[in-house]
Amino acid sequence: xxxxxxxxxxxxxxxxxxxxxxxxxxxxxxxxxxxxxxxxxxxxxxxxxxxxxxxxxxxxxxxxxxxxxxxxxxxxxxxxxxxxxxxxxxxxxxxxxxxxxxxxxxxxxxxxxxxxxxxxxxxxxxxxxxxxxxxxxxxxxxxxxxxxxxxxxxxxxxxxxxxxxxxxxxxxxxxxxxxxxxxxxxxxxxxxxxxxxxxxxxxxxxxxxxxxxxxxxxxx
Amino acid sequence: xxxxxxxxxxxxxxxxxxxxxxxxxxxxxxxxxxxxxxxxxxxxxxxxxxxxxxxxxxxxxxxxxxxxxxxxxxxxxxxxxxxxxxxxxxxxxxxxxxxxxxxxxxxxxxxxxxxxxxxxxxxxxxxxxxxxxxxxxxxxxxxxxxxxxxxxxxxxxxxxxxxxxxxxxxxxxxxxxxxxxxxxxxxxxxxxxxxxxxxxxxxxxxxxxxxxxxxx
Amino acid sequence: xxxxxxxxxxxxxxxxxxxxxxxxxxxxxxxxxxxxxxxxxxxxxxxxxxxxxxxxxxxxxxxxxxxxxxxxxxxxxxxxxxxxxxxxxxxxxxxxxxxxxxxxxxxxxxxxxxxxxxxxxxxxxxxxxxxxxxxxxxxxxxxxxxxxxxxxxxxxxxxxxxxxxxxxxxxxxxxxxxxxxxxxxxxxxxxxxxxxxxxxxxxxxxxxxxxxxxxxxxxxxxxxxxxxxxxxxxxxxxxxxx
Numbered sequence: 001x002x003x004x005x006x007x008x009x010x011x012x013x014x015x016x017x018x019x020x021x022x023x024x025x026x027x028x029x030x031x032x033x034x035x036x037x038x039x040x041x042x043x044x045x046x047x048x049x050x051x052x053x054x055x056x057x058x059x060x061x062x063x064x065x066x067x068x069x070x071x072x073x074x075x076x077x078x079x080x081x082x083x084x085x086x087x088x089x090x091x092x093x094x095x096x097x098x099x100x101x102x103x104x105x106x107x108x109x110x111x112x113x114x115x116x117x118x119x120x121x122x123x124x125x126x127x128x129x130x131x132x133x134x135x136x137x138x139x140x141x142x143x144x145x146x147x148x149x150x151x152x153x154x155x156x157x158x159x160x161x162x163x164x165x166x167x168x169x170x171x172x173x174x175x176x177x178x179x180x181x182x183x184x185x186x187x188x189x190x191x192x193x194x195x196x197x198x199x200x201x202x203x204x205x206x207x208x209x210x211x212x213x214x215x216x217x218x219x220x
Numbered sequence: 221x222x223x224x225x226x227x228x229x230x231x232x233x234x235x236x237x238x239x240x241x242x243x244x245x246x247x248x249x250x251x252x253x254x255x256x257x258x259x260x261x262x263x264x265x266x267x268x269x270x271x272x273x274x275x276x277x278x279x280x281x282x283x284x285x286x287x288x289x290x291x292x293x294x295x296x297x298x299x300x301x302x303x304x305x306x307x308x309x310x311x312x313x314x315x316x317x318x319x320x321x322x323x324x325x326x327x328x329x330x331x332x333x334x335x336x337x338x339x340x341x342x343x344x345x346x347x348x349x350x351x352x353x354x355x356x357x358x359x360x361x362x363x364x365x366x367x368x369x370x371x372x373x374x375x376x377x378x379x380x381x382x383x384x385x386x387x388x389x390x391x392x393x394x395x396x397x398x399x400x401x402x403x404x405x406x407x408x409x410x411x412x413x414x415x416x417x418x419x420x421x422x423x424x425x426x427x428x429x430x431x432x433x434x435x436x
Numbered sequence: 437x438x439x440x441x442x443x444x445x446x447x448x449x450x451x452x453x454x455x456x457x458x459x460x461x462x463x464x465x466x467x468x469x470x471x472x473x474x475x476x477x478x479x480x481x482x483x484x485x486x487x488x489x490x491x492x493x494x495x496x497x498x499x500x501x502x503x504x505x506x507x508x509x510x511x512x513x514x515x516x517x518x519x520x521x522x523x524x525x526x527x528x529x530x531x532x533x534x535x536x537x538x539x540x541x542x543x544x545x546x547x548x549x550x551x552x553x554x555x556x557x558x559x560x561x562x563x564x565x566x567x568x569x570x571x572x573x574x575x576x577x578x579x580x581x582x583x584x585x586x587x588x589x590x591x592x593x594x595x596x597x598x599x600x601x602x603x604x605x606x607x608x609x610x611x612x613x614x615x616x617x618x619x620x621x622x623x624x625x626x627x628x629x630x631x632x633x634x635x636x637x638x639x640x641x642x643x644x645x646x647x648x649x650x651x652x653x654x655x656x657x658x659x660x661x662x663x664x665x666x667x668x669x670x671x672x673x674x675x676x677x678x
Contacts, residue, residue, distance in 0.1 A: 076406075341514070
């Protein structure tokens with residue numbers, strides 16, 4: 001028989017796990033998009049070597065599982081002298097992962113900007129940096145905003161794996177609770193729904209942010 | 221303690237990688253079958269049926285694959301359905317894969333211009349005839365590249381089966397790590413093998429995409 | 437005898453009243469040009485005649501059969517009403533020949549040989565006899581549109597609807613398409629065209645229908661109507677397009 005009331009005594013455990021997952025998500029979404037933006041600009045406008053380096057990074061990350069990346073960073077790097085806490089390893093792994101995916105997405109946005117925009121900025125006397133920041137970025141991001149935000153949500157869902165290196169996130173909480181009260185099904189259902197709620201919340205927040213960022217569309 | 225040479229490590233990992241491959245293929249086939257059914261359901265344009273598909277997609281795309289695997293493995297056995305790690309992995313990966321494929325394919329069908337449906341209609345083709353002779357031949361062409369692209373996600377997704385104890389590539393990696401205490405080397409090997417499996421698929425998907433765009 | 441008959445047809449898009457009581461009778465063999473500004477409802481009218489759009493009041497009949505937008509009706513209608521679109525809407529994955537043969541084989545259940553014979557004859561008629569095995573994308577816009585005409589003709593329709601079929605073409609390609617239409621008119625095909633080609637409407641068309649604000653504002657013999665417009669709106673319209 002299903003019995004969800006057995007979960008009630010563990011409300012605090014769930015909530016603290018939820019908070020951890022949210023903290024990690026907010027932090028690494030910001031960092032990951034930053035890394036992605038930088039790498040995308042390099043990939044699109046950099047010189048040959050830097051372009052190839054970024055391409056290799058992107059392909060390596062996109063073609064290996066996140067859990068292996070995490071294990072490599074958490075277990076592997078200390079072997080060569082870089083000792084990390086599970087929290088630090090998580091931040092790094094998530095950032096690198098989202099960074100690679102967002103590089104690819106943002107680059108698609110940048111390559112979508114017509115040459116005319118660059119030329120118009122040039123004849124107005126803007127330099128490369130000014131053109132990129134003031135002219136190119138906003139419409140480029142607008143184009144790929146849905147893809148980028150979906151990827152952020154996918155990475156948040158992927159963070160469930162962090163429980164495997166003992167980060168006390170939402171999945172860790174689920175495992176802990178079910179090991180105490182032997183209510184695996186109930187515990188995982190509730191946790192899955194909390195992730196679902198989190199995903200929907202993120203989508204909602206991203207829409208709000210998008211309205212702010214791309215307000216110029218509303219005006220027209 | 222037993223000494224492991226590099227070759228020992230690699231050989232054991234490659235043996236385990238066979239299971240990764242098998243699991244990937246099984247999940248991909250399962251996912252394709254389920255997604256085809258769901259796509260057919262969606263094409264009926266029945267409001268209730270479409271909503272069911274929508275909820276299905278939302279559920280499996282909006283929750284972690286790991287959680288789905290836990291539910292299939294620990295959850296199902298708790299409520300009385302005994303299932304092996306292998307069965308739970310295939311089941312959850314199938315559901316996960318189908319939820320993404322059905323969305324990808326929907327996109328492919330929706331990108332076809334409305335004029336294709338209208339032209340078929342005024343020529344007197346019925347719904348199934350339009351689908352079979354006009355829509356699907358074009359949509360499958362468009363769908364090929366993103367479908368192959370998604371197969372990379374399936375291969376990577378199988379790594380999570382290690383968490384419920386199924387011995388595939390990642391699990392073999394953690395076991396070898398415990399035996400050799402050489403995590404850097406072991407996980408680098410593991411990553412390289414995944415890369416060797418996934419990168420060709422990524423390249424293939426990119427190639428197909430280019431080919432299609434040129435053909436268009 | 438009237439082939440297409442519209443009786444007080446009203447159509448709404450939500451609150452927007454697009455067609456406000458259209459009456460129209462079109463006889464066998466007539467060539468009718470519907471002109472008017474964009475937004476006057478002329479394309480919508482055409483799409484109502486073959487059931488692509490539903491209408492809310494009134495009645496439309498083709499060949500004495502009532503037109504509704506229900507799927508089965510539309511398909512039965514397809515046997516007597518052909519349609520050609522502004523954007524051609526050829527099937528890109530099929531060759532020219534296959535485009536033309538598709539509906540005759542699977543809707544009319546003709547044999548392949550028979551369908552191919554018709555297809556080749558129709559292609560010959562539109563001046564593209566050598567393009568049977570080409571894919572649409574290899575053809576110019578004008579050629580694609582002529583294939584679309586051949587595709588519609590292969591169903592042996594009683595009336596052909598043309599929705600701004602030259603509007604997407606480069607000016608130098610328009611002539612070839614119009615020539616095909618002219619030939620069809622001469623052979624006695626009933627044509628209803630939404631068009632901006634005033635010269636064609638005057639020289640080939642029998643009748644012109646000027647639509648304005650969802651109504652038939654003025655109609656009559658094409659030469660007379662275009663040279664002596666009665667209403668201020670039609671005068672303005674002619675002044676603007678010529």
